[in-house]
Amino acid sequence: MDKNVPFTDLIPSLxxxxxxxxxxxxxxxxxxxxxxxxxxxxxxxxxxxxDDCVFRTLRFTEENYRGFMEQTNGDKAAVExxxxxEHILDIFSNASIKPSQSMVLYVGRLLKDIWDAKLKRDFxxxxxxxxxxxxxxxxPLQYEVSFFQEx
Numbered sequence: 791m792d793k794n795v796p797f798t799d800l801i802p803s804l805x806x807x808x809x810x811x812x813x814x815x816x817x818x819x820x821x822x823x824x825x826x827x828x829x830x831x832x833x834x835x836x837x838x839x840x841d842d843c844v845f846r847t848l849r850f851t852e853e854n855y856r857g858f859m860e861q862t863n864g865d866k867a868a869v870e871x872x873x874x875x876e877h878i879l880d881i882f883s884n885a886s887i888k889p890s891q892s893m894v895l896y897v898g899r900l901l902k903d904i905w906d907a908k909l910k911r912d913f914x915x916x917x918x919x920x921x922x923x924x925x926x927x928x929x930p931l932q933y934e935v936s937f938f939q940e941x
């Protein structure tokens with residue numbers, strides 16, 4: 791990630807309601823531990839192995855796995871990709887503020903980098919690709935991060 795992220799552009803309330811552009815000060819005032827713990831489930835998810843595949847633990851069900859295996863004629867990489875995807879807009883599906891494209895891209899790139907690092911740490915012997923197609927897409931719901939094993 792770029793060390794010179796324009797947080798005042800990505801967080802409009804920072805420049806509109808605060809006398810500071812200091813992201814660390816804003817976090818210390820506005821942030822809370824409950825949200826950080828909750829966000830950790832998205833940012834640093836638990837992964838599991840099943841039938842030589844890797845999945846996000848919270849999203850896995852055997853029923854879905856069997857269904858996708860049937861639909862894809864046993865293509866495990868395709869099953870992993872669809873079962874592991876996360877639409878960026880769905881992370882906060884009830885948010886009152888619609889994110890800008892730059893926010894969506896920032897979050898998608900961040901998740902891609904974080905998931906890639908954790909997957910490499912958890913499964914060093916596996917060749918796992920983490921993807922985040924950056925579009926541009928007309929429908930912002932198309933921005934999604936996912937991962938699958940290279941066959």
